[in-house]
Every structure is written in C-alpha cells, then in structure tokens.
Amino acid sequence: MKSALKWDVIAKCGTTKARAAVLTLPHGPVNAPVFMPVGTQGTLKGITPDQLEGLGCQIMLNNTYHLGLRPGQELLDACGGAHTFQGWNRNLLTDSGGFQMVSLLKLAEITEKGVQFESPHDGSLMLLTPEHSMSLQNSIGADIMMQLDDVVSSLTTGPRVEEAMWRSIRWLDRCIKAHKKPESQNLFAIIQGGLDPALRAQCIEEMVKRDTPGYAIGGLSGGEEKDKFWRVVSQCTDLMPREKPIYCMGVGYAEDLVVCVALGVDMFDCVFPTRTARFGNALTATGTLSLRQAKFKDDFRPIEEGCDCIACKSYTRAYLYTIVTKETVGCHLISIHNTAYQLRLMRQVRESIIEDRFPQFIHKFFKDLFVEKSAYPEWAVNALKSVNVDLIQGEETQN
C-alpha cells in the first residue's frame, strides 16, 4: 500500500540486531530508535508543546478513543486535526482505541463488526469499527495511525488468541480499505498471536502481504512472563521485513527499551514515565528516586547529576521533596525530567549504535542501574545472550 514515510537505516550494530535510522514523516524527521511519550488526551501531562520540543521530542502519541470522545470528530474536523488543536507541529502517532475499550471498560463486547462498549460519559452503547477508527484517525491527522485490532490479554490462552489474531488480520483489511489519506498518513499493522510462536509467525506472514508502511508488535506488556515476552519480540523482528520500522507497543522501562533495541525494535511508547512522575518518582541511570520520601528533605543534589532538564538545572531533591504530589509544578517538573531521561537514554543508545559500541553501552547501562551482576534480571541476561551480548561473562570493554 501507499506510504507517507521514509525509512533510512544509517547504522547497524555489529553484534546485536539493533539499528539506528531516520524515520521521515509528514511532520519532520524522527531519529530511531525512539521513545514516544504518551499524551493520551492531546497533551502531555502539563508539559507545554514548547517544553516538549525543547526536550528534543520528535513524535508523541495521542489516543483515538479519547480524542474521539472529546473533543470529538466534528471539532477535530473543524480545527483541522489534532496537530493544530494542541499546538504541536511535530509528528503524532495515534493508537486505534481498541485497547482502551478492552482495558478501561467493563462492558466491551467484541464481535466481527467491531467493539461495542458503554460510553463512560452517558452510558449509551457505542460501536467502534475498523472503519470508524480509520475515520477518526483521518480526522485527527496523525502521521502514523494504528489499525483497530482485536486485543486479548497476553495471559489469555486457547482458541480466543487465535480468533483474535485472525480477526485482527481481517480488520486490517477493512482498515486499509477505509483509510482515506494513505498519501499523508501512515497505517501500521499490529501483529497479534499472543505468546504462541506459530500464531505470531502466521500473523506476520499474512500482514506482511498487506505491505503496510510499518509494523507493530501488539498484545504484549500485559503482565506476561518477561522471558516469554522477549522471545516473542525477537521472533517478530526476525520475521518482519527489515526495510520497515518496527514498533513495540507499551514498552517503556529503561531496561526493556535497551533489550528490545538489541532485539531489533525501533519504536516504543509508554505512559509509565509521566504516570510515575505524578507519584513523585524520578527516573535516573542508577534507578528510581521516590522523591516523596523524607530522606530527600535535606538532599541538596539535583535529581540526576549531568541532566540538563529544567528540573535538574533549577532545583534540588530537597525542594522537589517539598512539592511533589502536592503542587502541579512538582508533577510537571518530574514529568519533564522523566521524559528527558527516556529521550536521552534513546539518544545515547542511538549514538552508541552509530559508533558501533552498543554492546559496551549495554554493559555500562546494566552496571549503573543494577550495580551487582546478581541483580541483573535473568530474562534480560537471556535476551541479550541471544544477540551475542553476555552480561555475566562478558566485559564492558568487549566488542
């Protein structure tokens, strides 16, 4: 199908499956691997568009389901789409909204037609079909739009998983057919199939035939065993076309990002960094600081030495301790810091790939974060071993 993006791989890691690329979208270039902050309702948790640009963010997420309910399609059409609406001139990716109906609403019923659910606002029944989702996403005007898929929990087993996989393929066909602006908006397919390698392989085979501009790995990050998670990711990146961007949905913990990049993933999103910020948790290379804790009341260091975000340049942990979870500014500052942290992490990952020292970067990253090798998560050790990085035996200096 038509594509409104350009995918230029500029460097490949000599050891792992990682790659550095430039993804050129209608609203400018995106340096991959990339972490995309999630601004569900057309705003990123109190961060202004200027601040987000200042952090070097080139693409953020909105949610079709939420924007479809409010401000609604009519208003989105009236103002010319979500970019204008929120004053964001860089790229947007919209999730299709299928997941929200399954995760947030008790009364969602999935049929071949679409997902029927009860509106949280007035209790009326609504039906989200692939056609409706495309129509909404066309109105939003996202640079990347996601197909409506049949989402099942990654803990589900049995025939339901296979049913959802096949239905997602059929819905992809309907999405492609309903997509009105393939020349200016990119539709990504979402690979389903649960934790079953055979289903995943089948889904990829079918979806690759549809030749969408990019592919996402869906149905993960739902509380499944991490050792199963990484195997699915790795299997998918092996089977997916290498000349297209690969997006792993809902992944955002630092160690997950680093491992998944090594497994060949290019794009990530997660609400975690801004969500956890609201509880006063600041992310650093050496772990999370819970700034609510009294131990910070006389700690006059910045959150993270060397971080150039406005929170670290302006304030100490002691001051942040006095305002986190109490003042909105406290929340804004930690959200900014956490977003800065995620984006910086991805920049560092990218630079190390370009300079072909990604394995060394991985060693250092794990050492900083977990200190002791005994504390390294086993799944991460296994995953990285599968791409020739031995965290336990290997040394930081190895190449």
Added chain:
Amino acid sequence: MPPLTFSIIRQSTQRTAARRGTLVMTQATSANAHANTNVNINANAATPATTTSESANENRNRNGHDKQLTKRVIETPGCFMHTIKGTVPHLTPDTLRLQGFGGVHVSIEQLLQDHQPGGFDKWPFTLSKFLNLQDMILLCDLRDPSRFVKVPVNSGRHVSIKTHKGIRQLTLEEYLKIIRAYQPDIVSTFADQVTDGVEESTVAATWTTRSGSGSVSDSESEAQGSSPSSGPGLKRVQRSVDRSLKWLDQILLDRQGGDALAQDRALEEAKRRKMKQSSQSAEARKSASLAQDSQQLDLTTGKTTSTTRKSWTGVGVFAHVLGAHVEQERVRSAQETARREAVDGFIVDANPLQGASKETILSLLKVSIEHLPVEKPRMVYGLQTPEDVLRSIALGVDLFDTSYPFHLTEDGKASLYSFGSHKTAASNTGTSFITMSDNNSILGGTTVAPKNRWINLWDDEHADKFIPILEGCECYACKGGRHTRAYINHLLKAHEMLATVLLMSHNMYQYSTFFSNVRQSIQDGTFEQHSAEFTEQFGTEPERTGEIHAAQAIVEAALSKRNRLDGGSNGNNSSSHSEGEEGARSKEEKAEARRKVKEQERRERKERNRMEGLQRKKERQQQQQQMMAKDELEVTMPRES
C-alpha cells in the same frame, strides 16, 4: 546597609496619591557596598568587615571582580508573585519568566518543613538559590497573602501559622533563625496579626463610633455591646500593635547583629525565679510543669545565642502595620512603625478585615497609609482585584501580589480586562460581547462582572472557538494563536494539567500588562481618568463563593466515580498497547490512593487532637498569665476566647 532602594519617579499630580517608582535590589559586592549610594533607607550602617563576610559567598562566582553590580528591579505600582510552597502555582521556571514580574513573595507557612528551622544547620543555600529565583527580588513573610486563615490566637511568645501539616506556633527566635538561613532580599516583620476575624457589624459599629466623638474605649464597649463574640476588642488590638512593635525592634536589632533576645531571656529568667519562690503555694504547684517548660526553653535559647552572631544587613525589612479595625490603633501602629528609621517598607494586610465592606477596608487602609512616610514603599495584602488595586494605588500603595490571576485560573477563568486601552479587550474576539450600554441595562448596576472582564473557559460555548483567549495577547498561551479557547476548554474537561498552565500564563501576563499600563498612565497623568473608565467598563469582581462551575462539577463527579470503579475492580484489564503499563502500574496507583486516604485521615485526626491540645494549652496559659500579670507591667488580661 541594605542594598534595597526605592525611588519615586513620578507622583500623580492629580487628585490621588498614586505614584510610580522602582524598587531596586542591588547586589552589592564586598567593599563596594558603600559606593552604592542613594540608599536612604537604613540609618545604621554595618561595619565593612561584616559586609565583607556577609557577601563572601556571593562573590565567589564573580571572579573576584569587585565592581560588578547586579540589579533586580520591580517597577511600581507592581507585584510580587504569589507562591505556594515556594512555587508560583502551575508555572515551571521557564514559563514563570515569561510573565514580566520582577519579584516573588514566599510565605513561611507554605514552605517551612517540619524539621525546620532546627534542620537549617545543614542548609547550604539562600532561599533565592533554593527556589531558583536569584533573578527576582524575593520577599519572605510568615503568611500566605492570598488567603485569610483563622488561626488560634497568638501569644507574647509565638505566632500561629497554618502549615501543610496544620497549625504551628512559631517563636521570634525561630523566625530569626529562618531569616538567617533564608537570607531573602526582603523580610517582613514578625507581626501579631489579629486573626480572629472581624465581622462587618463590629467594624461598622466601631467605624461609626469613631467618626462621632467617641473615645476608643467607647468604641470598644460599643463593639462588645453589639456583638460581643464577633471580633477582637480594643485590648486585643492594642496588644497586637504593642507586641508587633516590640518584635519589630528586636528584628531590627538582630539585623544589626545585636542580641535581640537578651531581654526576653532575662524576663523568662525572672519569671522562673519568681515561680520557684512561690512553689510552696498551691497555685504554683499547678504550674510547676509550666515552669519546667520555660526552663527548657530558656536553655535552648541560651545555647543558640552563644553561637556567633552575624548581622544580616543585606536584607531589607518590611514592617507590618497593624491596628485591625480600630482607627486610633492603626494610626498609632503606622506612626510608631514609621518612627523606626531602619524600616525599609511597610505592609498593610487587609485579609484580617475580611467580612467588612470594601469601603470600610479601604478607609482603614487609608488611615494606615496616611501616616506612613511617602518615601518608602507600601505593600498591601488582600486587595488584589484590578479595581481594588486601582483604588489602593490611588491611596498611595505601591506593591501587591498576584493571587488574583491565580484565583481566576483556579476557577477556569481567563482575563480579558485591560487598563487604559479600550479596544483590546472587546473588539477582536470571535464571540459577541455584551456592549457596555447593553450590559448596564441588563445588569442594572449590580456587581456582576461584565462579560468582557473575563470569560470562563468551562463554558460550553468555547468548545468550538478556535481563537486565542485574547487576540493580539503576547502571553505564552495566546501568542501566535497556538492555543485556543476550544483547546483549553477541552483540557479542563479532560482534567488535564496543561489547562491551568495556559490559564495561569495568560492571567499572569494580563495582570502584569495591567500594572504596566497603570504605571504608564501615572506617568502620563491619565491614571484617574483611566481608573474611572476601567470600573465603568469592567465592573466589579464578583465575590468568590467557592462554588464550582457546573461543567467542572460533572467532570469531578465522573472522575470520582471512575476512581471508585477502578478501586473496586481487580479485573485483568492489563494488556498491550500505549497504555500497556496501566495494568502493571495500577497497583501502584491504587496503593497510592489508599495511602492518600489514610494520610488524610491521619492528618485530620492529628489536626483535631492538635486543636484540642491547643485549647487545653491556652487554658493553661491563661492561668499562667494571670499569675504573671503581677510581675509584668504591661500585660493585660487575656480577652481572647
């Protein structure tokens, strides 16, 4: 010598006492401190040696370049930005600096932590640096000027403040410790503000009596007669003035490096001895524990004063002018405070007069201002709406705080008013405004704000208005038409924090512009004319009732319903996609919610216990004071109840 200068650039030539000026804080570097002339403020100069050691820290970053002076300026009439916990609500440091204000007001009751001031031993900063506000003139006061909180009554030893953990009693000694640690540019005096509240009936009664022949005691009996429990009596007010003057002197002495607390200690000592002597009596046995308390206090006091005493002459002192609703006391407080040459400026807090009519409050303000020296700056709390500001300026007030734009923001309102230029507000917006004549006929001269004063972005009518709040406004929200009314309406309904960020940016910027236009009009001699036009065009701010907008009520109800549902279900709602961590993280969120509820309960319980404790303590203190009355000359019987 404090490096704070106030200069009047232009005194209004017309009917009012309005004046335009500048408040300048010059960062004096070591020996050059004295080269900074024009400081007409403090009669007592510090010794050069002290000054050097004082500013040594400041100089370290200046490559030893002595002559470098930095100036921070507040143009007056102007504002200190109001803060909560040391932060201007909703504004991060970058956005904060787009607002055009040069000063910031920090209240101790908002910022002070439980372990402070004791924990200040480890404090490596000045308050300006701690709050990243070195480019602002920082004024530090005890209380938050944006609100009036009834707190338990003060005593000769302490002042009650409302911190985030409840009521706390702060002594002068602690206050001095805080000043020494914070080192703000300006500090207010430790004042015994009458916080018992004044009912309109009391004020009115007193006020009429005053304008008649009545002596002060008459007015007091009148007040008591009319409604005995409705407000502070004369003696309470007199004592508040007396105490505050005493504390003012102590603060000024301490600033010079003197032992401000020596007299207090001597008094305590005397009391203690007296108490011991009479320990045989049954009365004394009752208060034996109290005596022990005071002994412990005395010991700590002694310990503190034994440390080296440095002066803090780099800090300006703004004195609270008191007198509550009693004119004679207002005059006395103003005159006596003005007599202290070392005072750098004055603060008149109108918040405790809450409940009285605007006319009464302004009349009382006038009484204070008239007895203050013209050459020093005057700040007022509690009169922040544009029309109150204009009337205060006309009385000769120079400084305000920004709680007005903050309150608008909390209500979802966006300013449209403007001063001096009449085209900006009403002309260019897409919505149809009620014109002035229409407005008059519709509202019939009530105090409801005309439509063009502000708009409430919770209103549904803005949902499809893809226009900025105010066309041509240069604030962060409006500039270039980037953020529209429709977007802010959406953000409010979506319960997203960017709503208040944008509203605050706009409202602060408009307030700043308002002041800038006021200054220009004083310069041009059009202040009086434009003031009259302003009130005519924009009416009067309706009183904040605490009622929330219907749309807001709906959103909040939906949110609390959702939270309840989320809390009640443990469904396997975890899956993939962009909100994928939601499932994994919702545990954390729920635990957090539970923790918050528990915390809240704990706090309420604590507060209840505390209030009960305070009540008991007060009773004990009253007994004690009755005893001490014999020893002290000027102690009057406690009337507060």
